[in-house]
Amino acid sequence: MRSTLLMVSLLVLPMSARAQANPHSHGQEQQPAPSEQLSVEEIPMTRTASGTAWQPDASPHAGLHWGAAGWDFMFHGLLFGGYDWQGGERGDDAVLGVGWVMLMAERKANQAHVGVRVMLSPEPFTAQRHGGYPLLLQTGETYRGEPLRDRQHPHDLFMELATTYTQALSKDWGFQLYVAPVGEPALGPAAFPHRLSASSDPLAVLGHHWEDSTHISFGVLTAGVVTPTAKLEASWFNGREPDENRKDFDFRKLDSYSVRLSANPTREVSMQVSYGFIPSHDELHPDEPLHRLTASVMVHRPLGSGGHWATSAVFGRNVEGEHGASNAYLLESNLDLDGLNVFFGRIEYVQKTGHELVLPEPLEEETFGVASLALGYLRNFGPLGPMLPGVGVRAAVNPIPEDLESTYGSRIPVGGMIYLRLSSAPMRHEGHAGHGDSHP
Numbered sequence: 504m505r506s507t508l509l510m511v512s513l514l515v516l517p518m519s520a521r522a523q524a525n526p527h528s529h530g531q532e533q534q535p536a537p538s539e540q541l542s543v544e545e546i547p548m549t550r551t552a553s554g555t556a557w558q559p560d561a562s563p564h565a566g567l568h569w570g571a572a573g574w575d576f577m578f579h580g581l582l583f584g585g586y587d588w589q590g591g592e593r594g595d596d597a598v599l600g601v602g603w604v605m606l607m608a609e610r611k612a613n614q615a616h617v618g619v620r621v622m623l624s625p626e627p628f629t630a631q632r633h634g635g636y637p638l639l640l641q642t643g644e645t646y647r648g649e650p651l652r653d654r655q656h657p658h659d660l661f662m663e664l665a666t667t668y669t670q671a672l673s674k675d676w677g678f679q680l681y682v683a684p685v686g687e688p689a690l691g692p693a694a695f696p697h698r699l700s701a702s703s704d705p706l707a708v709l710g711h712h713w714e715d716s717t718h719i720s721f722g723v724l725t726a727g728v729v730t731p732t733a734k735l736e737a738s739w740f741n742g743r744e745p746d747e748n749r750k751d752f753d754f755r756k757l758d759s760y761s762v763r764l765s766a767n768p769t770r771e772v773s774m775q776v777s778y779g780f781i782p783s784h785d786e787l788h789p790d791e792p793l794h795r796l797t798a799s800v801m802v803h804r805p806l807g808s809g810g811h812w813a814t815s816a817v818f819g820r821n822v823e824g825e826h827g828a829s830n831a832y833l834l835e836s837n838l839d840l841d842g843l844n845v846f847f848g849r850i851e852y853v854q855k856t857g858h859e860l861v862l863p864e865p866l867e868e869e870t871f872g873v874a875s876l877a878l879g880y881l882r883n884f885g886p887l888g889p890m891l892p893g894v895g896v897r898a899a900v901n902p903i904p905e906d907l908e909s910t911y912g913s914r915i916p917v918g919g920m921i922y923l924r925l926s927s928a929p930m931r932h933e934g935h936a937g938h939g940d941s942h943p
């Protein structure tokens with residue numbers, strides 16, 4: 504399978520290299536057209552979130568942008584570093600770093616767009632101690648043969664290695680291909696590390712393994728049909744979760760599939776529903792098939808001078824082996840008043856089994872509804888050249904059922920984090936874009 508993927512990637516690459524030099528500019532959106540009046544070719548780059556997932560067109564454009572040899576390059580990233588403290592019997596503390604950096608190259612040829620992406624994460628080096636960073640009630644993936652609990656696993660060094668190909672067939676129709684030795688299948692909303700609504704919050708969502716955990720899959724093929732306002736995709740992928748060695752490639756057969764329907768009815772709204780079947784996601788329980796259903800709505804609204812208000816509502820449902828169904832609900836919002844002062848929050852409710860939470864004997868077989876309310880404030884300074892630095896604070900309360908009180912030492916264990924954040928500065932579009940339109 505590894506060789507098949509590489510071959511397909513190699514086929515897509517030379518096609519693009521032969522393409523006519525025709526650098527497209529991203530800067531011609533002076534008067535953004537309503538989504539329903541766009542042609543497939545005019546779908547803005549800001550709609551791309553992670554993998555092939557969509558977000559609203561009305562999203563800020565951030566990063567360094569330049570052109571060379573007929574290609575458009577873009578470099579952007581989001582990094583957090585700080586001190587994480589989680590309270591109670593199962594809490595811990597750590598100094599950690601999380602995030603990602605990404606290099607994209609795109610070129611346009613006739614009515615096709617070809618893209619190559621490389622995304623890397625520092626987390627194997629900065630969030631790996633004890634198998635992940637402290638986060639109360641978090642579950643998913645393994646460390647030293649045990650399920651991880653009350654910790655968030657680091658993301659793999661190689662978060663994405665992908666080629667994309669979009670071909671417009673007419674004004675109203677096109678198709679898309681996504682070939683990724685490492686990448687994100689068409690399942691779930693844009694993953695939380697790439698959501699604008701989560702962009703000030705350094706910590707993971709508790710429903711990650713119900714909603715968007717497949718965003719790093721070692722082997723993904725996705726094909727889709729696109730209209731200016733909707734997309735229907737199907738993926739064939741390796742659904743096994745990455746192992747605890749976060750610096751290698753966990754290639755395996757492509758045993759899973761998913762389908763997703765996305766819609767962007769206006770510039771400010773993006774929605775999706777998706778279903779995936781993953782026959783063997785967990786290396787500790789390889790015979791437990793997983794069915795996942797997700798639905799989400801994102802609303803992004805530009806605010807004042809350089810601000811925005813971004814909100815996501817996400818539902819995820821797992822039906823797994825003999826454990827039956829469990830649901831996750833999330834509402835998160837990022838209110839950036841002016842590019843400098845940002846308030847954010849997240850509310851979650853997730854049904855987790857005693858197995859997942861690694862609870863003692865009698866509780867092991869039961870399912871518990873756990874919740875989290877997190878609030879935070881980020882103050883940005885800058886931008887400084889291509890970067891936007893800031894400092895932030897986040898506090899969370901986590902109400903849990905009575906049965907978990909003795910394990911966690913409280914009915915409402917709490918956690919917090921203080922951190923530095925470094926993101927790409929917003930791009931400015933003063934009339935013309937093209938080579939070096941990033942910023943002064």
Ligand SMILES: [Cu+2]
Pocket residue numbers: 658694711715716718
């Ligand atoms: Cu993740």
